[in-house]
Amino acid sequence: MPDVVIEQGERTIILDAKYKSHWEELDLYGWHSVRDYVRDAHRNDILQVLAYANLSEAKHVTTCLIYPCRRETWASLDERERVAHRAEVPVGQRRLDVVLAAVPMDVVAGDKVLERALRFP
Numbered sequence: 178m179p180d181v182v183i184e185q186g187e188r189t190i191i192l193d194a195k196y197k198s199h200w201e202e203l204d205l206y207g208w209h210s211v212r213d214y215v216r217d218a219h220r221n222d223i224l225q226v227l228a229y230a231n232l233s234e235a236k237h238v239t240t241c242l243i244y245p246c247r248r249e250t251w252a253s254l255d256e257r258e259r260v261a262h263r264a265e266v267p268v269g270q271r272r273l274d275v276v277l278a279a280v281p282m283d284v285v286a287g288d289k290v291l292e293r294a295l296r297f298p
Contacts, residue, residue, distance in 0.1 A: 179229045179240075189235040194243045195222050223275070227266075230273055241276040251281040 181192040197218065226240040246254075254260045261278040 179226070180243075182229075182233075184233075184235065187236040189230075189233040189238045191226060191229050191233070191238065191240040192243055193222075193226050193229065193241070194245060196245055197222075223277075226275065227273075230275075236270070237272045237274075239274040239276060241278060244277070244279050245282045246279045248281040248283055251279055254279050 179191045179193040181190075183190040183192075222242055226242055230238045230240040251260065259279075261276055263277075264275045266273040266275055
């Protein structure tokens with residue numbers, strides 16, 4: 178089961194945190210240079226959130242893999258505008274957005290980090 182599911186009318190947002198270093202490794206080395214087990218684990222994470230998205234009947238589903246990271250890593254990603262990546266996946270008449278986002282582990286109430294990282298349209 179995902180960590181958080183938010184349903185609002187015809188919209189569902191699914192959040193699933195993954196406590197792995199994928200984000201940092203992929204950013205540092207690129208897809209083709211990371212170790213096979215990292216690519217396999219990352220691929221499995223994406224397939225998992227796509228399966229979660231398939232459980233919703235909403236017309237617009239956003240599924241998000243959240244990778245907690247150190248604040249310094251997040252600041253570096255933010256500076257290079259690499260905090261989040263988004264893709265729209267065609268699914269018939271439905272809209273499916275897949276978001277991969279880094280979020281620092283030391284987020285506190287009122288911090289705009291989540292808002293900036295996720296930017297839900």
